């Protein structure tokens with residue numbers, strides 16, 4: 001035993017040994033949600049999927065995922081708290097050995113429910129905030145009262161002994177307010193804050209012109225974050241700030257989900273199984289846990305195998321040294337921007353379609369519209385996109 | 389191995405983190421909010437002995453009994469080095 005581990009040496013084995021097991025399952029329990037965020041990543045036609053998996057179907061799905069080796073489980077939505085059986089599902093999942101994460105807008109949360117979730121064995125709660133300023137928050141989420149509830153619940157979560165992890169989705173209407181946002185998180189006593197620039201899928205793509213910040217806004221925000229990191233370090237305050245740059249301003253695409261069908265799967269409210277929570281927009285029919293065991297969906301379905309490995313890749317990815325690092329980028333982004341899900345992600349400077357990204361950036365630099373011009377994510381607007 | 393002040397430190401896993409044996413992976417993993425560290429055998433062995441009671445000296449004792457073939461000096465050295473690293477990474481802490 002002379003090779004005692006250095007933490008840095010404890011890395012996952014990444015071999016070319018074929019398809020490994022899924023390690024992460026995101027359970028989107030429902031598309032129902034009391035809020036109407038104009039950047040919501042749910043499908044535009046979410047209102048068409050009303051037939052949610054039952055409690056028993058969710059338990060069976062989790063059991064299958066766990067048996068395959070999945071160990072991280074996220075409960076999200078929509079708003080997962082809308083499901084009255086959330087506590088039961090958490091308890092079952094925890095008993096199976098999952099590490100259970102709740103990703104919530106805090107609408108529907110109160111002290112009693114936090115207590116019940118803790119008793120059920122919930123490991124972690126992440127609350128999203130829309131802004132530091134209540135008025136901007138109300139305009140973005142389509143609810144005037146939501147902000148106050150979020151703040152109260154963030155405090156209650158911490159009081160219940162959980163680390164307080166806040167997630168703030170940044171876009172052009174709140175990013176200039178970042179200093180106040182971080183100050184608020186500091187005041188609340190947050191342990192970690194994700195400053196995640198909204199990615200342009202789903203409703204955010206519909207609202208792209210109204211949401212994407214300009215490069216100047218982004219640079220100021222990064223500087224603000226850096227200043228705060230120093231300030232926090234000086235006063236010995238342990239609040240981690242994670243800043244996520246929007247893809248549109250990155251030089252290389254991200255390795256979305258660690259590679260298609262590689263470690264991550266999402267189960268949508270109706271039981272459709274997706275390689276990531278945005279993938280439903282792709283022109284593909286994804287398999288459903290109601291028709292097929294999860295194991296055969298993961299290993300054998302044409303949908304999950306479609307973008308595994310590198311045989312599917314077009315030029316320039318096919319000849320590129322980075323193809324095993326970023327896997328050619330995001331399939332949803334490629335499809336949204338070029339109409340072809342097999343294209344190189346246009347975010348990449350080497351992509352023949354990169355000018356599409358540059359054009360959007362130029363537009364973002366020139367645009368000055370207000371938050372009120374955004375299309376709210378609600379059932380009424382969604383019906384427009386339903387193929388019924 | 390000389391006794392040091394460090395010997396009496398009681399390390400604990402960071403609150404909310406969990407060490408778990410994963411049969412499917414054949415190793416210990418350290419689970420934390422939305423993430424996981426896959427541990428090699430030695431890291432898993434060390435962390436599995438953190439019970440909130442044992443101090444560093446007792447931890448090294450327990451590991452020496454589990455791995456009698458490893459020279460005590462080398463083992464003590466490696467365990468201390470690992471614990472220092474792991475606490476710098478924020479996996480474990482002490483009061």
Ligand code: SF4
Nearest residue numbers: 033035037040078105
């Ligand atoms: S992003 Fe907003 S609208 Fe969409 S599910 Fe989350 S809280 Fe609801």
Ligand code: SF4
Nearest residue numbers: 317320322323328348
């Ligand atoms: S060409 Fe393809 S593989 Fe190479 S960096 Fe760009 S997206 Fe990645």
